[in-house]
Amino acid sequence: MLGIMAYILLSFVPIINAQAQTALLEYMQGRMGVLEDRIAQWHDHSSRYSSELRDFKNQVLKLLENIEKERDSLRNEMENTNIRVDRLEREVDYIETQNPAPPCVDIDEKLTELHNAKKKKNEKYAKLTDCSDTISQVNAMKILKRFGSTSGLWTKDPIENPEKVYVFDGTGNDTVYVYPRMKEFTLFSTTRKAAKIKLPFPWIGTGHVVYGGNLYYIRQGDEFQVIKFNLANKTVVDSAVLQIEEQVPVYGLSTFNYIDIVADEEGLWVIYATKENEKNICLAKLDPSSLGIEQMWDTPCPIENAESAFVVCGSLYVVYNTKLPSRSRIQCVFDVSGTISSENVPIVYFPKRYGSHSSMKYNPREKQIYAWDDGYQIIYKLSMKPREDLY
Structure with missing residues (x-):
């Protein structure tokens, strides 16, 4: 009985091997097809990226070219401005030589007032x-x-x-x-x-x-400043340190x-x-x-x-x-x-x-x-x- 069973199994082995080989070939063909599709997608993406990179490169080159032109234009404007400033300074120097600057009258008056006040210090009052x-x-x-x-x-x-x-x-x-x-x-x-x-x-x-009609008060701050404030029109009339x-x-x-x-x-x-x-x-x-x-x-x-x-x-x-x-x-x-x-x-x-x-x-x-x-x-x-x- 055991001999009969062994004979039957050995007769089916070639059939099983043929089916397995066919399935393996079909699986490998499917995987190869998927890989080919992915390679085709990568190729498309690579081509698109290369095209975008070329466009970006062209844009950058164009911007650099425009910047270079604007820099040249600004350099020319600066040179023209320097020439005009030099000319203006020469004209101002000439005007000052022809018309000397007046003395600082306001400062002199304040110094004179201070000097007079100190000079009159402790004198009797009229x-x-x-x-x-x-x-x-x-x-x-x-x-x-x-x-x-x-x-x-x-x-x-x-x-x-x-x-x-x-x-x-x-x-x-x-x-x-x-x-x-x-x-x-x-x-x-x-x-x-x-x-x-x-x-x-x-x-x-x-x-x-x-x-x-005026308020005379001391302003709060670094210096003790006297403020003269008109109470009718609500405005500062004068101030002095x-x-x-x-x-x-x-x-x-x-x-x-x-x-x-x-x-x-x-x-x-x-x-x-x-x-x-x-x-x-x-x-x-x-x-x-x-x-x-x-x-x-x-x-x-x-x-x-x-x-x-x-x-x-x-x-x-x-x-x-x-x-x-x-x-x-x-x-x-x-x-x-x-x-x-x-x-x-x-x-x-x-x-x-x-x-x-x-x-x-x-x-x-x-x-x-x-x-x-x-x-x-x-x-x-x-x-x-x-x-x-x-x-």
Whole structure:
């Protein structure tokens, strides 16, 4: 039986081998066809890439050629420009030889003003008015309200619109509150009844003054610049950097003030201090029209423990206090005309109040001082007497 089965299998072997060979040939032919298709696709892609590369090369060559042309054109233009500049410089040189440049008149004028101011330093002052009063005492004190920051300034214009109240909140700001009358400022705790004036530059300190329809204030910045600002049309009329070198705080107890502009019967004054005379306060007469310094004085009034100051009839009154606030007092008087001195004037005390004065502005029209004391707005009524009574 086993022999029969072996015979049958051996008879089928040739048949199986023939079928396997046929299948193998068909498989190989199929794979070769796929490979030929892929080779044909690669050839097409290669031809297309070669064509695109040739086109790109031609474009680049064309761009390089155009750039070379533009470079040549720019080089020609530069050469022509250099020729024209050389010609223009020769013409300018010829014109300058025929017409010499004028001298620097503006600089010379400023130097002359500074020289004249130093030359007039500490000379007696020729008074413009017949004002001859001096302060005898503080007759009354009126506390109006508490408004804003602990430091600030409020004042009136003694020349134009004397009823308006101008309020400067803080030692650095750019918005001025304007009340039409004292009544509106006193009755209302908010600023809704006030007109707001936005200044072009922020101020520094509390040394500002409203005089003749203009605001004179110190601009905040690297230099202490005086700005003259017209309150009616809201424009800057003029500005100037005062010819004062190496400034220091003018009041020992109010170190935020480097320049204090004040008004009296004679006009505008500037209270300041310098390193050259760092122990005492200095005074200068300011021209309200040109903002130029007309005359300067070194006063004997010390900076230490000074709180504020103001000018009345050409006399500087310096107010002193202590670091732990007590009663403020006028302890030093300097008269620019030389008619009175501190030895002849008794010490004038202010009533005890809340803290320390950040500003004290004398109003020559009303003979009153508008003071800012630790956020409270106070009016001091002054009692005056002739200077002759001191002797």
